[in-house]
Amino acid sequence: xxxxxxxxxxxxxxxxVLRAISSKTTIPILTGIKIVVxxxxxxxxxxxxxxxxxxxxxxxxxxxxxxxxxxxxxxLPARFFSEIVKKLPDKExxxxxxxxxxxxxxxxxxxxxxxxxxxxxxxxxxxxxxxxTIAVPADLLRDVIEQTRIAVSKQESRPILTGIHxxxxxxxxxxxxxxSHRLAQRKVALPTGDQTxxxxxxxxxxxxxxxxxxxxxxxVQVQIAENQVLFQFGNALFYSRLLEGMYPETSRxxxxxxxxxxxxxxxxxxxxxxxxxxxxxQGHNNVVKLTIDPDNNVANISGDSADVGNVEENISADKIxxxxxxxxxxxxYMSDALKSFGQTTVLISFTSPLRPFTLVPTxxxxxxxxxxxxxxxx
Amino acid sequence: xxxxxxxxxxxxxxxxVLRAISSKTTIPILTGIKIVVxxxxxxxxxxxxxxxxxxxxxxxxxxxxxxxxxxxxxxLPARFFSEIVKKLPDKExxxxxxxxxxxxxxxxxxxxxxxxxxxxxxxxxxxxxxxxTIAVPADLLRDVIEQTRIAVSKQESRPILTGIHxxxxxxxxxxxxxxSHRLAQRKVALPTGDQTxxxxxxxxxxxxxxxxxxxxxxxVQVQIAENQVLFQFGNALFYSRLLEGMYPETSRxxxxxxxxxxxxxxxxxxxxxxxxxxxxxQGHNNVVKLTIDPDNNVANISGDSADVGNVEENISADKIxxxxxxxxxxxxYMSDALKSFGQTTVLISFTSPLRPFTLVPTxxxxxxxxxxxxxxxx
Numbered sequence: 001x002x003x004x005x006x007x008x009x010x011x012x013x014x015x016x017v018l019r020a021i022s023s024k025t026t027i028p029i030l031t032g033i034k035i036v037v038x039x040x041x042x043x044x045x046x047x048x049x050x051x052x053x054x055x056x057x058x059x060x061x062x063x064x065x066x067x068x069x070x071x072x073x074x075x076l077p078a079r080f081f082s083e084i085v086k087k088l089p090d091k092e093x094x095x096x097x098x099x100x101x102x103x104x105x106x107x108x109x110x111x112x113x114x115x116x117x118x119x120x121x122x123x124x125x126x127x128x129x130x131x132x133t134i135a136v137p138a139d140l141l142r143d144v145i146e147q148t149r150i151a152v153s154k155q156e157s158r159p160i161l162t163g164i165h166x167x168x169x170x171x172x173x174x175x176x177x178x179x180s181h182r183l184a185q186r187k188v189a190l191p192t193g194d195q196t197x198x199x200x201x202x203x204x205x206x207x208x209x210x211x212x213x214x215x216x217x218x219x220v221q222v223q224i225a226e227n228q229v230l231f232q233f234g235n236a237l238f239y240s241r242l243l244e245g246m247y248p249e250t251s252r253x254x255x256x257x258x259x260x261x262x263x264x265x266x267x268x269x270x271x272x273x274x275x276x277x278x279x280x281x282q283g284h285n286n287v288v289k290l291t292i293d294p295d296n297n298v299a300n301i302s303g304d305s306a307d308v309g310n311v312e313e314n315i316s317a318d319k320i321x322x323x324x325x326x327x328x329x330x331x332x333y334m335s336d337a338l339k340s341f342g343q344t345t346v347l348i349s350f351t352s353p354l355r356p357f358t359l360v361p362t363x364x365x366x367x368x369x370x371x372x373x374x375x376x377x378x
Numbered sequence: 379x380x381x382x383x384x385x386x387x388x389x390x391x392x393x394x395v396l397r398a399i400s401s402k403t404t405i406p407i408l409t410g411i412k413i414v415v416x417x418x419x420x421x422x423x424x425x426x427x428x429x430x431x432x433x434x435x436x437x438x439x440x441x442x443x444x445x446x447x448x449x450x451x452x453x454l455p456a457r458f459f460s461e462i463v464k465k466l467p468d469k470e471x472x473x474x475x476x477x478x479x480x481x482x483x484x485x486x487x488x489x490x491x492x493x494x495x496x497x498x499x500x501x502x503x504x505x506x507x508x509x510x511t512i513a514v515p516a517d518l519l520r521d522v523i524e525q526t527r528i529a530v531s532k533q534e535s536r537p538i539l540t541g542i543h544x545x546x547x548x549x550x551x552x553x554x555x556x557x558s559h560r561l562a563q564r565k566v567a568l569p570t571g572d573q574t575x576x577x578x579x580x581x582x583x584x585x586x587x588x589x590x591x592x593x594x595x596x597x598v599q600v601q602i603a604e605n606q607v608l609f610q611f612g613n614a615l616f617y618s619r620l621l622e623g624m625y626p627e628t629s630r631x632x633x634x635x636x637x638x639x640x641x642x643x644x645x646x647x648x649x650x651x652x653x654x655x656x657x658x659x660q661g662h663n664n665v666v667k668l669t670i671d672p673d674n675n676v677a678n679i680s681g682d683s684a685d686v687g688n689v690e691e692n693i694s695a696d697k698i699x700x701x702x703x704x705x706x707x708x709x710x711y712m713s714d715a716l717k718s719f720g721q722t723t724v725l726i727s728f729t730s731p732l733r734p735f736t737l738v739p740t741x742x743x744x745x746x747x748x749x750x751x752x753x754x755x756x
Binding site (some may be wrong): 077080083084087088089109110111112113114124204271272274275278279283307308309310311312313314316332 | 455461462465466467480487488489490491492493552625634649650652653654657685686687688689691692693694
């Protein structure tokens with residue numbers, strides 16, 4: 001096996017594959033990166049229990065400056081190998097296996113020899129056969145993930161809640177996540193053809209996917225099989241396992257009526273919440289109180305912590321309507337939710353101090369909702 | 379006590395004083411910042427066991443937009459208070475103590491009340507009486523610190539070696555640090571007048587001082603008393619305690635002859651050392667080998683680690699002279715030393731594989747030297 005490649009192109013693809021590789025794994029060979037050199041391309045594969053990423057560098061892509069002298073395959077220690085490639089002196093790097101499993105890595109005057117493993121011992125890729133493909137624009141997919149992943153549960157006590165519930169049906173993509181204290185739901189109109197899928201994808205997989213498609217401009221092709229989902233874009237394949245089990249029914253959790261509503265700028269409210277949480281983070285229970293007085297057109301947030309002090313701030317709202325209300329909540333949940341809206345106006349709808357309340361963008365109230373359960377303080 | 383001040387100016391000075399404040403302290407009040415409001419200035423003080431920093435905000439400085447309504451004094455929890463000030467919404471902030479030790483902090487619509495402590499319980503500043511002053515240009519002082527602090531010992535087994543040995547005498551400043559594996563020495567011509575001082579200043583104090591004077595353009599005024607040194611610049615006072623005890627005699631450690639010398643670009647050699655240390659860091663003993671063959675005008679660094687692999691690289695040197703040599707050393711020491719030279723050519727002088735070797739800038743071989751003790755590998 002021997003090939004020479006532009007170092008920057010190679011590093012870009014190494015970085016992508018490294019997203020799937022963990023140094024903490026129970027399967028030692030998965031700390032390695034698999035390099036398969038074929039007649040006209042080099043295929044890199046990295047994997048952990050949940051995610052497998054494969055990218056292809058082709059001789060037909062001029063930027064790679066790839067020249068292949070001899071096909072072959074090897075598994076090299078992933079972090080160490082990529083650190084070496086990153087620090088090499090020259091514009092190009094040559095990687096060669098002569099005999100056994102030792103790789104010679106040379107660039108300029110520098111020459112490393114590092115020990116690898118037999119590529120035959122590397123696990124096989126998941127198989128996704130004949131599954132139909134749904135195309136999702138990359139920026140839309142990224143938004144859907146960013147807006148829902150904040151509500152994914154971090155606790156393993158109910159494993160199904162560590163995933164994002166994704167449905168493709170009737171020309172609509174619906175994504176929902178909830179940790180049972182809050183919920184995020186996003187809907188997107190999308191040609192789904194005849195396909196109907198209802199799956200739960202691990203939150204961590206989706207987070208890595210969102211990072212990896214940050215600069216992708218085209219569509220992402222989605223294929224779903226029994227226990228795997230494959231996202232395909234550019235020269236990359238991104239596999240994730242699916243979570244097993246039924247995701248709880250969430251649609252009935254979202255209240256349909258409101259007794260008190262407030263419309264305000266998400267960014268300004270976020271700044272006020274961040275200030276109030278400075279104080280709530282010092283105390284035992286991380287809670288701030290929102291007081292809404294529609295008659296006097298006043299909304300106010302406050303927090304106190306016996307040992308440390310207290311905070312109070314009048315909120316500038318665009319519109320305050322309905323009944324008087326005092327409600328307490330975890331400011332971190334509110335902060336996460338507000339961040340997911342970006343710079344826009346949000347409508348917050350309350351029913352009572354102990355019932356969940358919702359946030360929606362004022363301009364598109366149907367397709368995106370963040371729900372937060374308040375905290376009982378009395 | 380009540381004053382109003384431009385928030386950005388106030389934050390700048392808070393950040394300076396925070397350098398001295400540690401959340402890990404055996405004296406609880408030292409987790410606080412002391413704020414003393416006088417008729418025409420606000421004085422901020424922070425301290426730990428080693429360092430005390432005091433800065434003054436004056437009404438005569440227009441940038442501070444300082445208006446004082448009522449003098450007074452308070453000690454407020456330093457980190458928490460400065461986080462609040464940083465997140466406040468308005469351009470200005472007002473701080474007020476009405477009764478007791480609770481401070482009201484207001485800015486725009488936001489109002490915090492936080493509990494403080496009696497300023498009378500805050501320790502007094504060190505006293506430095508009538509000591510003569512030596513002026514050192516800030517950029518020179520910063521260089522001296524940056525070039526010597528890398529060799530300061532991190533081990534408490536010989537406390538005196540955790541400091542930098544600073545001498546002012548005969549119109550020269552000399553700074554030396556050694557952890558007994560390496561040594562850094564810098565000399566600077568400087569008008570010292572009649573003064574002669576010989577002190578050891580904690581390395582951590584010097585590191586903080588270097589950071590704090592990063593943007594200072596003028597001279598730093600240095601005053602030395604029995605167990606304290608005071609650095610004065612701009613509107614700041616920076617006190618550090620001195621280390622007690624005799625610093626070891628170091629001048630005889632620096633070899634005066636050389637059997638092998640090599641001249642090379644510090645930056646390029648640093649890159650090669652960093653590459654080699656990728657491998658040495660994987661092994662049990664962190665060592666790389668330098669082989670110098672003046673007859674063939676070749677120098678080469680190499681490293682190996684049984685389980686992982688090996689590395690080899692020919693070094694491009696400007697000049698190689700003297701006897702053949704093979705020498706092994708800790709690449710981290712070499713990397714630190716090379717970084718302290720910046721972009722310049724260095725002359726490295728060796729006597730034998732087991733004797734310390736030196737690095738000096740080719741252009742100024744008298745005033746700056748880094749010394750490294752090799753590692754015995756046979």
